[in-house]
Amino acid sequence: MDFHQLIQTAHGQISLQPISLENNHPIESIQMLDLSQSLKSTILYFADDTIDYKYQKPDRSIQLIAVKKPPEGWLDEHSNLALLTQKDFIPTFNWIHQQIYQSIQMSNHFSRLIGMSLRGDSKQDIINTAAEFLQAPLIVIDSGFQVLTASTNLPILDTLWAENLQRGYCTYEFIVAVNQITSKMNTPASSKAYEILCPKSPYTKLISKIIWNGTLIGYTIMLTNGSPFEPWQMDLLPDISYVISDMLSKSPHFPALTGSMRSTLLYQLIDGSATDSLAIRMKATGIQLPDYMCCVAMTDDSSLSAKQYDRYLDTQLMQISPNHFRCTYQGQTILLLPLVKDVPVGDQLKPLQDLLGKGVQNIYVSSCFDDFYSCHHYYKQVQSLENLCNNAHITEQFILYDNFRFLDLMQHFNDLSILRTYRHPALELLREYDVKNGTDLYETLKMAVRYPTNHSRAASELYLHRNTMSYRIKKINSLIEIDYDSPDEMFYLTLSFRIEAYLQIIDKTL
Template sequence: MDYDIKKLSDELRLYDHQLYVSYENDNLFKAPKLLEEDMQSFDPNTLYVGNASTLIKVLPVKCPANILVIPDIDIGTNDLNKFNVNLIVLNKNENLMKVFNEVYKIITSQYEFVPLWEAMLKSFVNSKGVQDIIDIGYELLGNPISLGDVNGILVAYKASAELLSELGWDVWVEKGKVPYDSLDYIKFKRNFSMINESDSPIHIKETGKYEAITGKVVIDNNIEGYLTVIGAKKPFKEYDIDLVSLLCSVVSSELQKHKAFYKTNGTMLSFMITDLLDGKIKDDKRLEKMAKLLGLKLRGNLYVLTISLKQKNPELGYVNYLLDFFENTMIGAKSILYDDCIVILISNSKGNPLSDETMNHLIEFMIKNDICGGLSRCFHDLIDMPYFYKQSLKAIELGMQRSSEEVFFTYEDNAIYHLLSSCSKQEDLEMICHPSLSMLIEYDKYNGTNYTHTLHTYLLNKGNLTDSANALHIHRTTMVYRYQKIQSLMEIDLHNMNTMLHLYLSFIILRFINKLDYNTLACLEQINKLFS
């Protein structure tokens, strides 16, 4: 069955809706397309599907259009007939991609590619990434497909091994950037203006072995890349241009959904870091070439600072606000939005990754915005970034367990707790503690003494009696008496380094498992110095 706006309204039984017809036409829908806020022209043979918040940015339109609207915000319906638009308005908010998928099945039910298109939408909804969408697009179209950014840098591709060399893509894949003397680039350059000016993909029918269809990927009115399909395996079908157009739209929406490209030196840099964190890049030579192509200049010492955002799927404006701050505060840092966190790659020549002034500025900002961050240890090879990203996440996790009031945590300060956390899965940590320490704590409680505090201070000062006495503001003779008394009560030798290490670790364990009596240990805040 062929569908116009009225027939589609009759068929759309799953959703309660209202139909507003502003003009009559005989145009039949070929396929739906996602409504984007930067659209300026519309195809009368296309049904556009989008949220009401997007519609109000598009209206008024310059030409007739057919739009299905999901009311994610309230819109007045009284004046809708005034616009040159036929509208189907759902009566309640629904998931955009779920509705799009249903409409697509209705309109294209006679097409053989519906199952694959559903798989691509599922990939989009489940955030499997651009490469997964390109893989499904390859099955959908049955021909080699590539996605490159505006600088000719390869973002994703799918082609059989035997065609890579024939198409000249083997060099593109190896070097990461399209050779300027390649047939693809020559064809593309020849049709550059036509592709940029067209609202839909262009069918390039030049003399040569294969035809091509090329469409642009547009984000916020900016062309960010180009998607090209080469008719190398089978001839193009009549509706392939529509499929490429839909594919460009889904890729664009995927990029906007992840927002990984914002505030970086281009889309490809963000994809490189995202793929690296996803474990998709494991060849350090390939990574080195990509970094060089992108002009990524890193100094010797690298760190990962991860900012944990409490809200899931944060708003773009909020993300950009945060990215602006972090990149302006840490000059030269590269940041992306990844898995609802802001991941920042810091590089410097020597010394600490953050000055005291920068650190204080960051902490003040994080407190103000109710976010927290974790800093990894130093590393020197970019290929190791995934491991140190996990370190930064572990610093946040363990730091928050220790103190919910702090907002900035380093893995260096939490490494011992990571060790204990790993051990606790196999052992009862309290059993590892020195048995006489609990006896000393109980003795202090019963007798009103403070030998536990004294012992802690002694360990804190690395067994130096004079420094311990000064820290406790007591005479050295008093410190010596307490020292001897502790040895007598616990029946231990505090000259023994193994004993000191065991006691040192015991204090940390008791704090980790929340068994340390905070009232007994009067100066508990000094425990943090144990890890410095």
């Protein structure tokens, strides 16, 4: 505790008139001022109305609470000074003595808690010990207002918060109250404790931000059971938040916490966790949901450090799509990009392609969708797309799921021998005939199936004269009968050619 903190804590508790607040030396103890002794800058001295300032002048900056104001020049310009009345002298001395004792106790509490975290003690043990020190129940939530953990050693009399713990997330009213207060705070990276009032609960809450590397990752909430907060509790809670940030950094789910509220919510969305509460929390936070969007997974090319890559993406993505959602999930950058429905997707994603070779190695894009809460399904699309590209050695860097949808379907067949039996018998027959006779009937049938009612177009695609195309089709029909007017047979052949294309890709990788 320093002189500034002491004066702030004393407000409303004791009557002190601050005169000079020039240094922030910690206060290690308090003593009555004795000018015959050597003075120290880290001791808070008390001087009653009997002190004679003419006896000796301090040879250094000191911290002083006095009944009589020292004469001009007696204290140097870096000393701290506050005045009080003789009537308040003894009560103030005792009160400050108690505050300093509690401050020392808090330092011991912090040392014990950070030691538990560094030692790897269980999360529950650390939270319960912190609650014991605060003499009040504790709840830890993430920046998306989902409950992460809570103390279990002290009863929670607030029925609303008992329900919150069962439900796993905060009420709409509490989220709104927190947002209203934090939006007015000038120190977004401060863990300073502040009170929260919620209209649905008769109890006030003390809340402190949990900060990791300058980023808000959650909140520590101290509940009361009707009694007012003590100043030392407001001092201790930020220290507990610091310990909790260290504790959470060791959690396997820590990547979900290290971004903005939008990042946290997206992480939980694609992870499939807490989906029942997402809609309520999104509404309470006031985040505008896109009407039309796609899910994107990006891999880095390792040319930048993790911090450089993160900063680079932040800058680029804010220019490309200011309202995007972004998080890191399983080592990848995952985006939710708002889109305009009537504008070609390729045109809208062109700025994203420009990132390739500039820190970004691959970009996988899902189908477009209009339900924000179905993002988990479309994340699975980009995950399958990446697996397909890796398994089939597809070297394209910018890949749309819609272009590989059928291949994705095929890779769900674990038994390729069964898949091979689904092919139309014409394919194998024509392939063997071509090998023996040096013909190209296989490719001719493929194009005829693609354009079953327009053989002129099929001939053009193969750079053949129409008569040559007609001759080849007759030759095919002499080998195996095919009904080009049958939708079922055309579908069967189309499916067969696609299965063949997939098998050729897979066979090359085996």
